[in-house]
Amino acid sequence: MLSPPPRKLGVLLFDEFEPLDVFGPVELFGNLPKHYTVSFHAPQPGPVTGAIGTTVLAEHPMGEDVDILLVPGGMGTRRHIHDEEFVGRLRQWGLNTPLVISVCTGSALLAAAGLLEGYRATSNKRAFDWAASFGTNVQWVRQARWVADRDRWTSSGVAAGMDMTAALIAHLDGDDTSRTVCDMVELEVHHDPTQDPFA
């Protein structure tokens, strides 16, 4: 069960993560400091270089106690998904976390870690078949901006993570809170998870 706010959002970073997968959701959660705190985590704490040469400092290791775990996608997933130690640590962390969410091909990592077994999920539309090749009992939904299934929320590619986050904030903190933070950052979001112009 989720704790009352402020809830700890832990963001997993890894080499070649996709910057907007991270900073779209972080912009929304992070502008609600009464509701969420944000920390960045990596397999080894320190600077992590994502796509586009973006180097971000992750001060925390994987596995720390958080309320919500955010797993981004990016080309780095292609390598890390075959790293058994990384996937094993992600599995343990996910099993110990009340709510696990992903953006883009982050859902492939969750599936490989067994964290989507018995769940409905989606992923990036340009890497869908690849992502959907992971997991054994995942109900992959091709046409979805995001899929919310109990304690697993997964979004489609990159920018879709912001729509999912706005919906999750509305779910946890109410429509007004979600609308307030979207207005604050001048973001118009899709409210219908089945409306997916990129499917």
Add this chain to the structure above:
Amino acid sequence: MLSPPPRKLGVLLFDEFEPLDVFGPVELFGNLPKHYTVSFHAPQPGPVTGAIGTTVLAEHPMGEDVDILLVPGGMGTRRHIHDEEFVGRLRQWGLNTPLVISVCTGSALLAAAGLLEGYRATSNKRAFDWAASFGTNVQWVRQARWVADRDRWTSSGVAAGMDMTAALIAHLDGDDTSRTVCDMVELEVHHDPTQDPFA
């Protein structure tokens, strides 16, 4: 005049910059590596901590030769705008750069640096009056998602930077290139700069 592609995009970082002001545009420019290279710059090269505890490595100083300079907003603008050395360096850098663009309250910094004299410009709608108090001959446009005036493009708050960037890429590289990268990151953008739901 702008060089032919690949063009160098230099992104200015400073304490308490707003992450999505940076990583929205960077996501679009950076996924077109044949058209743009991206580098991060700061008053002092090294790690720069933006809002929401986001620490990003800026490997380059201010003032390096770039084709396009991107200036984000964020609470840090409130302090830096009174830092004469910072504003003076920004002025020199901007005067030597073919195209200067800003997101959110980044336009206040540009105005304070005298880089918007004789130009039309916009800014974040929640900080508009503050931003519009800088510069002496700036035609501030309150209702605009972004304003494109010759070699100065300025956007409204945070998420508006992505719409401006998509329009700028269309302007420089053609509609198809802009549409391709927006599709790649599953981003739906506003195409009309005068359509501003947050004004």
